[in-house]
Amino acid sequence: MSFSPASRSRRLVAWLVLVLLVLAGAAWWWLVGRPVDLPDAPSARIACVSYAPFREPGETPLDPNAFVSPQRIDADLRALSERFDCVRTYSQGQGLSAVPGIAARYHMQVLMGIWLGRDAKANAEQIALGIATARKYPQVLRGVIVGNEVLLRGELSGAQIADALHQVRAALPAGIPVSYADVWEYWLRHPELADAVDLVTIHILPYWEDQPVPPERAIQHVEEVYGKVRRAFPGKRVMIGETGWPSEGRPRRSANASVVNEARYLREFLRYAASVDMPYNVIEAFDQPWKRAQEGTVGGYWGIFDVQAQPKFAMQGPVVEVPRWWLGWLAGAAGAGLFVLAGLRRRRWQRGRGWLALGLAGFASGAALAWQWRQMAYACRDAWEWTLSLAACLAALFTALRLASWLAGRLAGAPFKPAPAGRLRFAWLFVLALYGLLLVFDGRYRDFPLGLLELPCAGYALVAWLDERMRAPSREALFLAAWLLVLAAVVVAQELGENPVTWLWLALNLLIAAPVFAAWRRARFVPTAAGTMLDDPR
Incomplete structure (x- = not known):
């Protein structure tokens, strides 16, 4: 034709x-598949990292019957002790109250978490168990964090959180700092909580900000926020309780979730943290598949290690997004x-x-x-x-x-x-x-x-x-x-x-x-x- x-x-x-x-x-x-040159971290060691052991298929801390054996926690902390000086937990029960005792074997410290939510009975159980654990292992604890992002979730009022903080603070041995952790904006909205804590624990996650921050400006953002919160609470020490970057998931504006960007952010953050006198904790040790149900794909990929406990990237040298690109x-x-x-x-x-x-x-x-x-x-x-x-x-x-x-x-x-x-x-x-x-x-x-x-x-x-x-x-x-x-x-x-x-x-x-x-x-x-x-x- x-x-x-x-x-x-x-x-x-x-x-x-x-x-x-x-x-x-x-x-x-x-x-x-091309190697990307990034600035090296000052060290492969990190001061503290969030630890949750729920990474097996179907595991979730939202299941009240979930339980993690001391043997698994021991294996995790033994491996983590080679890279981290401290772990942060978020709750008691489900086997996690064993973390301080096991951490002591590996000369690690613990930022021990007590979970607070809407259920008053569950809160009372968490507080009682947390107090008992803290009294048993006071030398291991870097601090006790009573409640995590409760204001963000809208589950309790500031006054209720303050009551829980006073209760825990009064029951703990002297010298153990008590704090509450939330996204930094919520601390500025509830400055009255500062009277109930020994240090202000803030979360700065540039990817999750209402105005997402791209990785090239992320550390500048962290520095600005940290300075703003310190000025808002003079006389109180401020700790970054969570910071990090996801390796997979959808982009948010110009904040792209990728392995290269996670490596870049953590390396640059560690360089910044080493230059100032600032306590911090990185989120998180292992990828958490259960979070994908709440936060989409990105929720499951904030770990420095994947679910098989393999590191996603090194802290020095180039980083490759997809090694098997071919x-x-x-x-x-x-x-x-x-x-x-x-x-x-x-x-x-x-x-x-x-x-x-x-x-x-x-x-x-x-x-x-x-x-x-x-x-x-x-x-x-x-x-x-x-x-x-x-x-x-x-x-x-x-x-x-x-x-x-x-x-x-x-x-x-x-x-x-x-x-x-x-x-x-x-x-x-x-x-x-x-x-x-x-x-x-x-x-x-x-x-x-x-x-x-x-x-x-x-x-x-x-x-x-x-x-x-x-x-x-x-x-x-x-x-x-x-x-x-x-x-x-x-x-x-x-x-x-x-x-x-x-x-x-x-x-x-x-x-x-x-x-x-x-x-x-x-x-x-x-x-x-x-x-x-x-x-x-x-």
């Missing part, structure tokens, strides 16, 4: 886009092979152009799905989430194979065949609109599935570019396409345009939505030979 000059120019653009998608996928995987290239090659094999049933390719198109589309799809798989490995918490995520990946792969087959035939000069659209495209429009709603109204802890959605969005955009028919979309498809752009623009605006990932999200929505409007416009204003408008019955 012959092609018009417009068709030829469109085919050239389509070839260029396919090549760029391949290069983008290959370059992305290569870049995340697996992304391997996935791209596998995708190329799969797409070519899927095309064997068609015999209309000319001079290898069709096979080349299939290979390019397959490599781009494989590299994108590999990134989505990596995100799933960090985000999925249970069998249901894995099943749903795998089903979505298979649907995206099926869609990409179907679209690539049509594209290859068009680029190879095969006889014209109607482009695949209709119900399948409508389903992806619906999925994008639904997820867009979730991002707008409940997006704080949601990841962006860019790798998954690149396949249908880029695929339908290329198909629409090469499809010379004028088929009007359904009203429902038009409605969804319009909402896609509105919702995606709101997501960008919510993060003040500072989050590059939200712009990529907007771009994917635009890729699949714009052809819907273009088809509607062409079908509306260009009549058929019979004087009627073409419509897509699907």
Whole structure:
């Protein structure tokens, strides 16, 4: 069949886009595998680190029946003693009251936590157990922290927390400091609590600030906040009870969760802490999978060590985000092979152009799905989430194979065949609109599935570019396409345009939505030979 000059120019653009998608996928995987030079920490040792042993599958401190054996705590503290001088705990019970006694074996100190919440009976039990433990191991305790972010959660009033502090303070041996820990803003809102504590314990987490702070300005932010709180409480010693950076999860504005940024923040914080007389505690020793239920993917990845107790990075030398980056290239090659094999049933390719198109589309799809798989490995918490995520990946792969087959035939000069659209495209429009709603109204802890959605969005955009028919979309498809752009623009605006990932999200929505409007416009204003408008019955 012959092609018009417009068709030829469109085919050239389509070839260029396919090549760029391949290069983008290959370059992305290569870049995340490059070593990043960072300033060294002054030492691999850290003064104190938050310790919670709940990292086995299904374990959570929210389960009242959860229990951690002294043997596990002993193994953890033996390993942690090689890097840390102190551990901070958050509650009593569930086996954690054994921490001070075990820490003493390894010449460690403990910032012992007493958990406070809404339940007055549970609070009384925690206080009684904490007092008993403190009296038994006074020489091990660096301090006792009564309540953690209770004001942030809105579970008790400042007066109730002060009563608990006075009760504990009166019952402890002399010389053990008593404190309460919360996000630094809440201390400024409740200065009356200072009279009930020996030191003010604040949390400074630049990633979680209401105005997220990027890693390059994070230490400056810590310094400013620390100075502000010290000025607000003259005569009181101020301790940073939590600070750190997550290694995985969604970006917040320009604050990106990554291994490189976690290493950068901790190294720079340790350099800063070494230059001032400041007690501090880093969050946290081990990744905590249970936190993903409360805080999304990012909640589970604040650890210096992963759930297997392996360090994520060293405190000196370059840091690599994805050491096995070449697996992304391997996935791209596998995708190329799969797409070519899927095309064997068609015999209309000319001079290898069709096979080349299939290979390019397959490599781009494989590299994108590999990134989505990596995100799933960090985000999925249970069998249901894995099943749903795998089903979505298979649907995206099926869609990409179907679209690539049509594209290859068009680029190879095969006889014209109607482009695949209709119900399948409508389903992806619906999925994008639904997820867009979730991002707008409940997006704080949601990841962006860019790798998954690149396949249908880029695929339908290329198909629409090469499809010379004028088929009007359904009203429902038009409605969804319009909402896609509105919702995606709101997501960008919510993060003040500072989050590059939200712009990529907007771009994917635009890729699949714009052809819907273009088809509607062409079908509306260009009549058929019979004087009627073409419509897509699907």
